[in-house]
Amino acid sequence: MSTLSVVVPCYKYGHFLADCVHSILDEQEGLDVRVLIIDDASPDDSADRARELAAADPRIEVRVHERNQGHIATYNEGLLEWADSDYVALLSADDRLVPGALVRAAAVLDANPGVGFVYGRPLRFQHGGPLPRARTRGSGSVVYPGHWWLDRRFREGTGCITSPEVVVRTSLQRAVGGYDPDLPHAGDIEMWMRLAARADVGYVRGADQAYYRVHGDNMSTTDFGGQLDDLRQRRIAFESVLDKCADLLPQADRLSAQVHIRLARFALRRAYRAYDRGRTAVVPVDELVAFAEECLPGFAALPEYRALRLRQRIGAGTMPYLQPLVLSAVAERGREWFWWQSWKRRGI
Structure with a gap:
């Protein structure tokens, strides 16, 4: 037994x-x-x-x-x-x-x-x-x-x-x-x-x-500052594994690149959603962007960053009202892109 x-x-x-x-x-x-x-x-x-x-x-x-x-x-x-x-x-x-x-x-x-x-x-x-x-x-x-x-x-x-x-x-x-x-x-x-x-x-x-x-005493954090802390802790955790298990992970460079891109995207997504929900006053948008840059120097090429910049141009006060229109336009652009790629494949 x-x-x-x-x-x-x-x-x-x-x-x-x-x-x-x-x-x-x-x-x-x-x-x-x-x-x-x-x-x-x-x-x-x-x-x-x-x-x-x-x-x-x-x-x-x-x-x-x-x-x-x-x-x-x-x-x-x-x-x-x-x-x-x-x-x-x-x-x-x-x-x-x-x-x-x-x-x-x-x-x-x-x-x-x-x-x-x-x-x-x-x-x-x-x-x-x-x-x-x-x-x-x-x-x-x-x-x-x-x-x-x-x-x-x-x-x-x-x-x-x-x-x-x-x-x-x-x-x-x-x-x-x-x-x-x-x-x-x-x-x-x-x-x-x-x-x-x-x-x-x-x-x-x-x-x-x-x-x-x-319940309210759980150690996991749900406040907006806590979400940034969560991302930071996750980054440290993944980097810690790469450091402690380096001799066991021949693919460490690839793993590192994967997770840093992913964490940068998480941070930027939380930043642009603050505009959608009218919560830029409580969500640390600038710190989330800084975190994304720390994870990935080329973060500005990510689609999540482009989504954030669009919302910043529209403005925090206006964005919650225009969110359905913006999302509809983005979805339509995505459909057009897929149609174009399909057309190109058919033409080859």
């Missing part, structure tokens, strides 16, 4: 702990699972709630920090110092697993020694609302070559994983190391890419694997 360690970092989330731990220990039949709750010096009763759970179940251990160490240090303590099972997972105290998720992930890892980690589909749910209906019967799995999966991340410039749906081979986690403290908001995507540089990636099909709670 495979063994699995689950690290549950907790800061002021004690009221979620019982449900989180229940989803780990009581809904994963046929798997030897143990849990470490690490309370990062919560000022409320989170540590007491964790100790109550541990007193009732020998599979649960608790560590309580005297001083707050932050989420990255807490993650690494559990993953690198404590976990010693075949596989390891990291689950925030406010999230929970879908029944059978660990069993499904462990089965993929058992059957494929070259797979370094497994993930699946997460279900987002609003804090205070009911859990969405989850699919618990899988339809198999797929194994992606690690470098193919990594290449896709660089082409898209984003991650595809929320976090609670991941199970990692512990030996690989130790070989790769912990989360990077210089990446407080993008350390997860950087971690998955470092793992993929060294091993294949498994995906559970058909079944949902975890619930991700959406």
